[in-house]
Amino acid sequence: MLAMSEINCIKFLRNNKGLSISEIQRTLKINWRTAKKYADEDQIPKQKSPQRKGMMYEEKWGGIVSAWLFEDSKLRKKSRRTKKKIFHELVELGFKGSYRTVCYFISEWENSHVEGKDKGFERLEHPPSDAQVDFGVMEAGQDGELVDIHTLVMSFPYSNAGFAVPLPSQNQECFLYGLKQLFHQIGGVPRRIRIDNLTPAVKKTRSIDEEAELTEEFLRFQSHYGFEVQVCNPHSGHEKGNVENKVGYIRYNFFNKAPVMNSYEDLTAH
Known part of the structure; x- marks a missing residue:
């Protein structure tokens, strides 16, 4: 099964560059039928992602905390919710888990969403469309x-x-x-x-x-x-x-x- 990046590449070569199926096959070194399947047919594979377990993932609580963290990420640090504040607000909504469970989830969210500030800038161009x-x-x-x-x-x-x-x-x-x-x-x-x-x-x-x-x-x-x-x-x-x-x-x-x-x-x- 091809990855989505490979499928997007096939569609880009077909729709934007106008390459034939044979040219796509030679360029990407894939089977001709595979190139035809993803270039001209509405074939998008559904890939299974590993399911994380626990009440933060299997119930609504993870989605609620993620939304709060995303909203707070746009605020100044002094205006953001603390971990304790998030925990107490969850408890008010009926959360039965522990404070440590919430802390683990927040730490994992921050590790996957927050990166160090990148000081490199690129020239911004804004063509039509x-x-x-x-x-x-x-x-x-x-x-x-x-x-x-x-x-x-x-x-x-x-x-x-x-x-x-x-x-x-x-x-x-x-x-x-x-x-x-x-x-x-x-x-x-x-x-x-x-x-x-x-x-x-x-x-x-x-x-x-x-x-x-x-x-x-x-x-x-x-x-x-x-x-x-x-x-x-x-x-x-x-x-x-x-x-x-x-x-x-x-x-x-x-x-x-x-x-x-x-x-x-x-x-x-x-």
Whole structure:
């Protein structure tokens, strides 16, 4: 079975470079039928990932803590939740595990999502059809209470155009659904999308020696829609400054006073 990176290479050579099946076969040194299968047919293998055990992985608690850690990663360190704060908030939600269990999970999450600051910069170019994507957390009123709205924003630095869709969470399901809604708003798919080290898309952040490793689900989504992905260096917000400005623009122009939300569809239309 081919890896997703090899499948994406086959599709790239076929769709972007216009190579024949025989040319792809010779270039990649693979079987002709294999090249044909992945170049022209909708064949995307489902690879099994090892299942981690324990209540943090088998129940909802790991997802909740991951969402909190991801939100806090965008805040200054003094404003982030401590491990004890996270534990006490989980207990209020009905968590029955120990403080040590939470600490182990947080340490593992930090080891897989936080890298040392990369001081190397690359020249940023923004040709037409290149987009940037990021989340912004805002507030809206629903049933008499303030609720967090996770707004997925896509901007095009070349034209300074921007699009947005409000979502209930920043998990993978919401992220991929949000991208589909943005494609619908735009009326097409960008040629290339620059993203931050978003947990729903990036399994391992890039380092000096290695490229970022994308999640299998996002790789399948990318392969289906045919766009390229460019992952920012860790702690390098300047590499997607245009979309960060768009997030601020939407926050201060549409969420300055928390709008009343009947549904996410109505809020999207607004």
